[in-house]
Amino acid sequence: MKSTAEVKIAGERYADNYTCGLTMLGSGSMDGFELKSENENESEYRRPDGLRLKVRNTYCAEADATEVVTTIQNDGSRTLTMEMLTSVLVREIKADRIHRLLSFWSAEGKHKVDTIKELDMEHSWSNHGVRVLKFGNLGSMPVRQFFPFVAVEDSKNGVFTGVQLYAPSSWQIEVLVKEGDTVSIAGGIADRDYGHWTKKLMPGECFEAPKALIATGKSLEDVCDKLVKAQKPDISPVDDRMGIVFNEYCATWGNPTIDNLKKLADKIAGKGIQYLVMDSGWYGKCGYWWDWRGDWTVNKERFPNGLKELTDYIRGKGMIPGIWFELENTSQEAQTFYEEDHLVKKDGVPLTVGNVHFLDMEDPWVIEHLTKYVIGNLKDNDFGYIKIDYNDTMGMGCDGPEGMGENLRKKVIVTQNFFRKMKKELPDLVIENCSSGGHRLEPSFMELASMASFSDAHECLSLPIIAANMHRVIKPSQSQIWAVMRAGDSDERIWYSICSTFLGRMGLSGDVYDLNDHQWELLSQGMDFYRRVSDIIRDGKTTVISADTDSYNEPTGAQFVMRVLGDKALIVYHRFADSVDMKEFAGKLGINVDNYKLLDKYGIADKDFSAQALLIQI
Structure with missing residues (x-):
């Protein structure tokens, strides 16, 4: 065609x-x-x-x-x-x-x-x-x-x-x-x-x-x-094995310190996790991390010896250290918020959305500033991973020499060129594309990144539904799914969360230092199963996505996802309210799961809000 x-x-x-x-x-x-x-x-x-x-x-x-x-x-x-x-x-x-x-x-x-x-x-x-x-x-x-x-x-x-x-x-x-x-x-x-x-x-x-x-x-x-x-993402050479990511945001909620990150590193060391990513709150004079975006000086109260102490510690534990930035936006506690000559304007004044101004990415001063504080930080502190967030939108357009929509388009193109600049100066850099979760999950941004935040859905029932949806628009190998662990988690909740990550890249968070031995065993089993099916996640074809719910907040029924590679397939089944077992649900789709040879499994889907994944031979 x-x-x-x-x-x-x-x-x-x-x-x-x-x-x-x-x-x-x-x-x-x-x-x-x-x-x-x-x-x-x-x-x-x-x-x-x-x-x-x-x-x-x-x-x-x-x-x-x-x-x-x-x-x-x-x-x-x-x-x-x-x-x-x-x-x-x-x-x-x-x-x-x-x-x-x-x-x-x-x-x-x-x-x-x-x-x-x-x-x-x-x-x-x-x-x-x-x-x-x-x-x-x-x-x-x-x-x-x-x-x-x-x-x-x-x-x-x-x-x-x-x-x-x-x-x-x-x-x-x-x-x-x-x-x-x-x-x-x-x-x-x-x-x-x-x-x-x-x-x-x-x-x-x-x-x-x-x-x-x-x-x-x-x-x-x-x-x-x-x-x-048909999408052709620029995957980092070090990100070639579907490595597991641990992002500490749902442990510190924007309040990372050298002590609590060392505590996390100690707990997850040796578990086969490739990346430990420090999220927002490491910068400025952070009270509330949201208000200090754009001030990329290191918070000396939280990191008195700078960030190199942290990255050395993480690398010493066998993991690649990551860091969070929001490149294009600046909030009211940051000096750049008041640099009017270097901000995007609409109707002749800085475009303001909530408490955000937007740096003018076409301004050479802005690129020089970001090169110093972003690329310089990555190099000086030996970070190997960057999570690039973007938490609001410029809307219909902005001032400039062309129509408002074209002025907007050109500024976003320069942002994408800055992604390329980072990769040119740091060829092994792993880039995570994030925009309040999933607001930039389109091909031109996805081709600049190794992976992406699939959503800001952290600890909600819709987790597997959104994760399955993403198969239709981005590569599952790039789709980082949150699985947040808590000390109070039941076996069913752990299976529900971990099975969701089999629909993309496994991304862990939460208070893992509070988990008991039994919970850690379930988590470890899940990570082992993920590694065994990672080739199917990366290279397979999703043949079935069937969910009989119309609500994200109060899902009913169940969801059945099947992804095939050669003579093997991965089935991921999540039960919601008023659900039936996998065999009955699959039967309505014309699939008899008993006809396949079972190679491995994880989880137990024997009640509402439980989950199970199967590795089968077909």
Whole structure:
């Protein structure tokens, strides 16, 4: 399946059929474009005034997906202002159902499916008028309300077509119906109507739209697996064995000290944990860690001898030390909060969201400042892991030379370039992509990181539901799942938490120094099982995600996830309220678990809110 492209130039005719303000597709800007050259991978269209559109469709055989890159070049003599440019445009797809993935804080990835009829998008009796479903996100948190993803289904023939955008800032996806039983899918940067985006294209200038992925498959899981496998993350060389992460946040709650981190290091040393990560609160004159973000001087009350004492201690225990930063934002107790010349502005004043200002990442002073306090800290103190957080969004856009949406896009691109700068100066650095948990779980950020916080869901019942959702949009090998251990944990709660981590990367936290020997034994068994199935987590294909609950807060029923690699499979089963046993639940899916040879298992799922994982031969 190949993509074409469209552009809308300011001042030129908008489309009719009652679509002005709904979509910019079909405008007069496409009049005069002719196909000038075409081969297997690239098509080029030109207008008489010298405007050129190129669409490159590159097939990725190992993922069975197509990567789309659209570029536009102005070979004319006058400056043109774009107000829409597609990254992807696929026409005439037979479909009757639309699949989207919702996302809010600690509720990432909920699957929503609507029929064309339910959305009132059936074609009209005369095929006049265009039905438009337009959705997306505005701001610098690109995964908020929706993931930049859509799949349409032809339920009669069992064919799914999926599209995923590389969308680090504002984006949009449109599904359109004009006539018959087919839809068109378009997506890219949120346009002028939706995302306040305009971009001048000077004579001789070329602009490349964010890339996109397209895949077709026989099920939602099939098409999502292809889109995810087409992503190409820059994994650190030291992060090649699905290592377990311990993040101390749910032990100290933003109050780390040299003493409590040494205590943690002593307790988890020799347990096969690869990373010990110090989270927020190590900086400034921290009272409440939130208020001191942006002051990256070491808190001498908490770390009187500096941070090298800590990293030496952690490395001496056989682990890689990690540290938390929030690069782009600054709060009211930090001096950078008041550096107005170096802050993002809206309407001529610093853009303020809650108690946050945003550093202007296009400002060389800011890059020099972050190079000193972030990269310098990593180097001087021998950190091998950085968790990069981002806890608010700039919204619709900001001041600058272009449209507000384009000004915003350029600042986020510079942030991504700073990620690359860190990796260039520290090639082995492990980067964790975090944005209040899951607000940056889109491909362009995921390709810059070894792993990501899957969510800020720490100790809630929705943990396995969100973890399973993530299989549809990011690699499970990059999806770090929280499992927070407490002294009061029952066996069932430990199994419930640890089995959730088998849906991605195991990430531990909590008061592990208070666990008794029996609890430690359950945890150790879980870590051993995780290591045994880590190749399936990393390289397998998720064939089944089935959960019969519609609530994250009060889940009912159960969830069954199956991931296959070669002749082996991992099954992870979580029971919620009013649940049935695994065999009965799987039977409703047409799966008889007794038909498989059991190789290993962890946990016991014999009651509500318990869990079990099976390693089977198929």
